[in-house]
Amino acid sequence: MSEISKEYGWDASMGIPLYNKIRQDMKGAMIKKDTLVRDTMRLIMGSFPSLTVSIILESGKKTTRVKKPEEITDDDILNIIRKFVKSEKTVLELKKEITSDYLELLNFYLPRMATSPEIELWVRDNVDLTRFNSPIQAMGTVMKHFGKLADGNQVKEVLKNMGAS
Numbered sequence: 118m119s120e121i122s123k124e125y126g127w128d129a130s131m132g133i134p135l136y137n138k139i140r141q142d143m144k145g146a147m148i149k150k151d152t153l154v155r156d157t158m159r160l161i162m163g164s165f166p167s168l169t170v171s172i173i174l175e176s177g178k179k180t181t182r183v184k185k186p187e188e189i190t191d192d193d194i195l196n197i198i199r200k201f202v203k204s205e206k207t208v209l210e211l212k213k214e215i216t217s218d219y220l221e222l223l224n225f226y227l228p229r230m231a232t233s234p235e236i237e238l239w240v241r242d243n244v245d246l247t248r249f250n251s252p253i254q255a256m257g258t259v260m261k262h263f264g265k266l267a268d269g270n271q272v273k274e275v276l277k278n279m280g281a282s
Contacts, residue, residue: 170188195265229266237275
């Protein structure tokens, strides 16, 4: 799996839209006959028709249409990948396994998640926990800052530990 990490994956600093990177990686995987990467990219691209835009018809009726490729944002695709990661984690949990090549490949396309020490440091620098009856009440503030770069359960655990100290 380690040789895949050098070749595949994405982050915003690459200067290429995630949509284009996925298409590029799929072409590369097809040439190399790398079925895991090819099938994973097809799976992601197969979800693109679920991305829609609300429109209002001349009659005034509201409906939706599928987004055109140029309208698909990196966030749209990251949300699709997050859904696949979540379902793969559920499957692995049922199989009592920790990870899979598929899960690792998907993670190469997601932004790096905040670590517990990074979350704790930010809370210490930016949140006055004495304003709250319990540190857990700061959860909304912390999640608002980190957004999708922090796992809610992880933030909850960090705040619990900070309240205990």
